Amino acid sequence: MNHLPQAWGRPRDDVYGAYDHSHFQTSGPIQHTQSPIVTGTSVVAAKFKDGVVIAADNLASYGSLARFTDVKRLRKFNDQVVVGFGGDVSDMQYLDRLLNSLDIRENYSSSETALNAKNLHTYLAKVMYKRRSDFNPLWNHLLIAGLDGEDKPFLASADLLGTTFTSPTLATGFGAHLAQPILRRTLPDDASVEDVDQETAVKLVKEAMKVLFYRDARSMDRYSIAVITKTGVELHEDEKLENQSWQFAEQIRGYGTQVN
Amino acid sequence: MASVFSGAPPQGGPGYSFTQTPRAAPSGERQHGFYPYTDNGGSTLGISGADFTILAGDTRSTSGYNINTRYAPKLFKIGGEGPDNKGAQIVLSVVGFAADGDALKERLDTIVKMYKYQHGKNMTVSACAQRLSHILYNKRFFPYYVHAILGGLDEEGKGALYSYDPVGSYEREQCRAAGAAASLIMPFLDNQVNFKNQYMPGSGTGHNLQARQAQPLPQNDVEELVRDAFTSAVERHIEVGDGLQMMIITRDGIAETFTPLKKD
Numbered sequence: 001m002n003h004l005p006q007a008w009g010r011p012r013d014d015v016y017g018a019y020d021h022s023h024f025q026t027s028g029p030i031q032h033t034q035s036p037i038v039t040g041t042s043v044v045a046a047k048f049k050d051g052v053v054i055a056a057d058n059l060a061s062y063g064s065l066a067r068f069t070d071v072k073r074l075r076k077f078n079d080q081v082v083v084g085f086g087g088d089v090s091d092m093q094y095l096d097r098l099l100n101s102l103d104i105r106e107n108y109s110s111s112e113t114a115l116n117a118k119n120l121h122t123y124l125a126k127v128m129y130k131r132r133s134d135f136n137p138l139w140n141h142l143l144i145a146g147l148d149g150e151d152k153p154f155l156a157s158a159d160l161l162g163t164t165f166t167s168p169t170l171a172t173g174f175g176a177h178l179a180q181p182i183l184r185r186t187l188p189d190d191a192s193v194e195d196v197d198q199e200t201a202v203k204l205v206k207e208a209m210k211v212l213f214y215r216d217a218r219s220m221d222r223y224s225i226a227v228i229t230k231t232g233v234e235l236h237e238d239e240k241l242e243n244q245s246w247q248f249a250e251q252i253r254g255y256g257t258q259v260n
Numbered sequence: 261m262a263s264v265f266s267g268a269p270p271q272g273g274p275g276y277s278f279t280q281t282p283r284a285a286p287s288g289e290r291q292h293g294f295y296p297y298t299d300n301g302g303s304t305l306g307i308s309g310a311d312f313t314i315l316a317g318d319t320r321s322t323s324g325y326n327i328n329t330r331y332a333p334k335l336f337k338i339g340g341e342g343p344d345n346k347g348a349q350i351v352l353s354v355v356g357f358a359a360d361g362d363a364l365k366e367r368l369d370t371i372v373k374m375y376k377y378q379h380g381k382n383m384t385v386s387a388c389a390q391r392l393s394h395i396l397y398n399k400r401f402f403p404y405y406v407h408a409i410l411g412g413l414d415e416e417g418k419g420a421l422y423s424y425d426p427v428g429s430y431e432r433e434q435c436r437a438a439g440a441a442a443s444l445i446m447p448f449l450d451n452q453v454n455f456k457n458q459y460m461p462g463s464g465t466g467h468n469l470q471a472r473q474a475q476p477l478p479q480n481d482v483e484e485l486v487r488d489a490f491t492s493a494v495e496r497h498i499e500v501g502d503g504l505q506m507m508i509i510t511r512d513g514i515a516e517t518f519t520p521l522k523k524d
Contacts, residue, residue: 034293034294035293129363132294132359133296135294161297161298161357162359163298163323163357163358163359164359165328165358166331167329167331176326189330
């Protein structure tokens with residue numbers, strides 16, 4: 001070690017020559033994310049009369065490779081909000097840090113009420129819309145689940161284009177095709193939310209996760225599930241899919257080894 | 261950078277069979293990875309009368325063949341007090357790219373509220389209409405991808421309706437349909453509101469035919485026209501359905517109604 005702290009931990013110039021900074025040159029156009037690399041698949045969520053259930057599996061895929069099998073894609077923000085992330089995992093981690101700094105700022109501020117799910121959805125939707133308007137999108141589809149300002153169940157989505165919508169049930173990615181029709185059988189409209197209790201909703205979301213595991217090639221049987229009610233957030237990050245039955249596989253006709 | 265990850269199936273479409281997966285990275289600059297717009301479907305419609313204006317829109321939000329939600333309003337009160345726009349006199353409807361629509365609504369709402377705060381009087385519909393045009397034109401080279409319709413009552417208390425294109429061209433009209441099913445609804449409105457292709461009975465044949473003159477319609481007739489227009493559009497357009505939201509602006513304020521539509 002020498003007296004130049006800037007050089008500590010770097011290859012010695014007298015041995016390896018001066019560092020080639022051309023790698024860091026900033027001339028030329030700025031490059032942005034044009035496609036997601038490591039990705040998480042569906043997030044599914046459903047409201048019930050006292051709160052919201054949300055679930056996502058623990059897999060981060062690298063193309064078709066199941067690369068990371070212990071990535072938690074549900075993030076508890078506080079006692080009344082959970083955010084579920086689909087899409088690019090590095091952008092998820094960026095948003096995670098952003099939410100951390102937001103939370104710290106909120107806790108130091110003098111405001112009396114904590115940010116609720118509605119507040120957080122507005123915030124995240126604006127972040128997403130700003131980034132798409134800068135042509136530098138965060139490649140995610142988010143579900144924000146929790147309670148609104150009146151302690152009513154709140155569930156809404158925000159995607160990489162800044163599009164937002166709310167619904168009694170929501171699912172991102174493959175789940176929008178496979179899970180949403182199943183969830184809508186029990187929760188077709190806002191009025192039906194009052195007729196569904198926590199147990200039914202949790203069972204429903206777990207059933208949707210099972211269907212997704214059967215048919216989504218980029219999914220996994222380990223998943224996280226969170227229930228948000230007035231009493232707080234109940235988050236389980238290492239659930240295993242139960243009661244799988246592959247009976248149906250032999251009924252499938254039209255592709256595979258059988259002829260007809 | 262992109263060449264490193266080319267082993268994954270291409271983004272553009274299905275490529276999951278091994279023979280289809282490209283072995284070499286596509287040569288040359290990759291262009292246009294991110295398209296910042298989408299179409300959320302749906303339709304809106306506005307008709308003005310002698311002392312009222314009606315704006316309507318379906319509540320379905322789509323992306324591709326998916327239904328995002330069955331209740332996403334496309335009608336927004338502009339101005340008034342607080343987040344619920346209490347006492348507002350102007351309604352904006354937006355259809356197209358919903359995220360841009362929300363951003364546009366929020367900007368116009370803020371401007372109209374600030375106008376009241378700074379000048380101590382309500383913004384007139386004509387002033388608001390021109391301001392909206394300027395907002396859209398200011399983003400001429402990265403437009404808000406929406407077809408906006410603005411409704412209210414003018415200084416004489418008559419129904420006022422303004423329609424816009426995404427870059428701010430605008431016009432005051434009697435009626436206008438916008439969005440996915442505009443091409444289905446607008447001809448119906450031409451015939452039923454402006455009496456196009458209607459002639460006075462017994463006025464003769466050929467060049468002697470006298471066109472039936474358009475006149476402002478009573479409120480009930482207009483409400484029924486709107487419902488008929490949407491129930492018909494639902495039959496023929498997959499992006500329209502679920503619910504019909506109407507806002508009726510009269511001198512008494514804004515009345516809001518909701519009518520279910522087919523959910524198929």
